[in-house]
């Protein structure tokens with residue numbers, strides 16, 4: 913598995929929450945893979961909840977389930 917560290921560029925641009933490196937909605941596949949490699953599942957889930965709360969403030973209102981899938985579901 914390739915570990916993508918935060919300085920690899922696959923980080924969230926704010927307030928759009930698109931990836932700085934590939935332009936896809938963050939966390940993109942590369943970011944997810946990197947975060948999984950760096951953190952244990954509990955720390956990762958907490959980290960992504962924090963990011964989700966930040967994103968909710970930045971992004972226009974949308975389906976909560978969509979954000980849950982995007983930020984949280986893949987950490988399980």
Ligand SMILES: [Zn+2]
Nearest residue numbers: 922931934940
């Ligand atoms: Zn990316």
